[in-house]
Amino acid sequence: MIDNKEFEENYEINSPVFTRQMAREYTILLPTMLPIHFRFFEKALIACGYKTRLLNNHDDIIRTEGLKYVHNDTCYPALLVIGQFINALDNMSKEETHKVALLITQTGGGCRASNYIHLLRKALIKAHYEYVPVISLNAKGLDKKSGFRITYPLIKRLAAAMTYGDMLMYMRNKVISYEAHKGDSDNIVNKYVDKIGEEFLHNKGVSFRDLKKNINAIAQDFDKVEIIDTVKPRVGIVGEIYIKYSALGNNHLEDFLINEGAEISVPGLYGFLFYSCYNTIYDRKLYKISLLKTNLTRILIKYLERRENLMIKAIKKTKYTPMNSFDKTKDYSRGVLSHGTKMGEGWLLTAEMVELVETGYKNIVCAQPFGCLPNHICGKGVMKKIKSIYPDANIVAIDYDPSATKVNQENRIKLMLAMSRETLDSEVKH
Numbered sequence: 001m002i003d004n005k006e007f008e009e010n011y012e013i014n015s016p017v018f019t020r021q022m023a024r025e026y027t028i029l030l031p032t033m034l035p036i037h038f039r040f041f042e043k044a045l046i047a048c049g050y051k052t053r054l055l056n057n058h059d060d061i062i063r064t065e066g067l068k069y070v071h072n073d074t075c076y077p078a079l080l081v082i083g084q085f086i087n088a089l090d091n092m093s094k095e096e097t098h099k100v101a102l103l104i105t106q107t108g109g110g111c112r113a114s115n116y117i118h119l120l121r122k123a124l125i126k127a128h129y130e131y132v133p134v135i136s137l138n139a140k141g142l143d144k145k146s147g148f149r150i151t152y153p154l155i156k157r158l159a160a161a162m163t164y165g166d167m168l169m170y171m172r173n174k175v176i177s178y179e180a181h182k183g184d185s186d187n188i189v190n191k192y193v194d195k196i197g198e199e200f201l202h203n204k205g206v207s208f209r210d211l212k213k214n215i216n217a218i219a220q221d222f223d224k225v226e227i228i229d230t231v232k233p234r235v236g237i238v239g240e241i242y243i244k245y246s247a248l249g250n251n252h253l254e255d256f257l258i259n260e261g262a263e264i265s266v267p268g269l270y271g272f273l274f275y276s277c278y279n280t281i282y283d284r285k286l287y288k289i290s291l292l293k294t295n296l297t298r299i300l301i302k303y304l305e306r307r308e309n310l311m312i313k314a315i316k317k318t319k320y321t322p323m324n325s326f327d328k329t330k331d332y333s334r335g336v337l338s339h340g341t342k343m344g345e346g347w348l349l350t351a352e353m354v355e356l357v358e359t360g361y362k363n364i365v366c367a368q369p370f371g372c373l374p375n376h377i378c379g380k381g382v383m384k385k386i387k388s389i390y391p392d393a394n395i396v397a398i399d400y401d402p403s404a405t406k407v408n409q410e411n412r413i414k415l416m417l418a419m420s421r422e423t424l425d426s427e428v429k430h
């Protein structure tokens, strides 16, 4: 049995490396986080030659599995991601487990998200899967031995996948609460995930021209959905990145709010990437980091801005209001939280809350995982200040952890919705 401390320490150094040969033969398992985006990411990896499978195991057992292998005072997202991986391995034959690798993101920042990979490796030892290689997806070259290569074609496909994901998520949230025929919005999402996924395999759907064509088509399809003319409470969802987006992490928060008769807005993944880029620019101002790194980041910002602009322009041609450009979003935290606050979601969380209030989503659920200090500071910690600037902001912080009951969380959100309905008449349509 392999579980002693000495082995664990050596294992960190000698953990199985994902080799070039494995890249051809193994299936890479992806944990779920953003329901639409990750379907595109899966297709992007397949198009680059990797056998890939997106996990969709969502049972309560994942929490129990996580608790078995991760200390219960660790960040809740780590507990869920690791629980989901171990549960997936448990449901395979022994032979199959020898032909899979696990992919996990590593931010490389000061937060604990950089260490999830080590927690996962430790959990694999405990669960007797120490032979399963773990791939780190990071932008900082943290895993130099890996046979998983972040190549230019892969980066281009992932960027396209993120653009499609953000566009579909934004439009779906705008329309789904008003659709006259239930399922119309989800049908459009499924149509484009299949169509563009197929295009990726044929080296299409990635160029700027193809993106423009597809993004415009998505906007037009949503614009044609028949909607019911009514006014609903508008609710924004913010928080730690995993708990904000993952239905597994937030107990299907989006579905719950839609079923309760609200229109929801969830800031896109573009925001998080821009936030990471701008942190490099601010680090240059504050700590004088390398000018070369700053200049490369500026090029990346321009690349992303061109694609963000595609979405904004396409939505402007419909009856719906487009998202703000991040260039505007980033300034919303001014006067509330400094741009030097960048652990976890840092100033982005504050900026997103202020932006939501400014754009008519005065009701906000701030989803906070257990064990997350930075987001409690940049979320819960700034609510009083935001409410002092916007007295009609109706913000509620909801804690998510393995022992928090869904009923309790939902009751608090229902209370927030009840308060929002009192002021509903003054809400603006669409």
Ligand code: SF4
Pocket (backbone or CB within 6 Å): 075, 076, 077, 111, 112, 113, 114, 240, 343, 344, 345, 369, 371, 372, 373, 374, 375
């Ligand atoms: S942001 Fe919070 S939950 Fe995420 S790694 Fe950091 S401390 Fe953990």
